[in-house]
Amino acid sequence: MTIVVNLVVSVLVIIVLQLLGMFIFSLMTPFKDMEELRKGNTAVALAFGGKFLATAIVLGVAAYTNTSIWHMMLWFGVGYVCLLASYWIFELVTPGFKISDHLKQGNVAVGLLLCMVFIGTAFAVSSLIV
Numbered sequence: 001m002t003i004v005v006n007l008v009v010s011v012l013v014i015i016v017l018q019l020l021g022m023f024i025f026s027l028m029t030p031f032k033d034m035e036e037l038r039k040g041n042t043a044v045a046l047a048f049g050g051k052f053l054a055t056a057i058v059l060g061v062a063a064y065t066n067t068s069i070w071h072m073m074l075w076f077g078v079g080y081v082c083l084l085a086s087y088w089i090f091e092l093v094t095p096g097f098k099i100s101d102h103l104k105q106g107n108v109a110v111g112l113l114l115c116m117v118f119i120g121t122a123f124a125v126s127s128l129i130v
Helices: 002-027 033-038 042-065 069-092 099-104 108-126
Strands: none
Touching: 002 033, 002 042, 002 069, 033 042, 042 069, 042 099, 042 108, 069 099, 069 108, 099 108
C-alpha cells in the first residue's frame, strides 16, 4: 500500500509542478498564450510546446534520479531556473528584435528556434541532475 501512496503522491506533485511551470512561462510573455493558440498562431504553439516538453524533460529526469520528492522538486527548480534563463539569454543574443513581438506576429522561424532552445537546454541541464 505504501508504494501505491508514494506513486500517487509523486504523480500529483509532478502534475502540479508541470502546471506551475507552464503558468510561470505564460507570465513571461506580454500576450496571452492561450488566446494566441485559439487564433491558430503556429509560432506561439511551437514555443509553448517547446516550453512544455522542456519542462517535462527536466521534471522527468528529476523524478527518475531522485527517490525523495523534496530532492526531485529541488532539482526540478534548478533545471527550471535554467530554462527561464535560456529564454532571457536567447532574448539577449538577438538584440535586433524582440522575441515576444515576433511570436505574436506568427513568425514560425522564431517559434521553432525558441522551441529547440528550450528542448536543447532541457537535455543539457538534465544531464547535470543527480
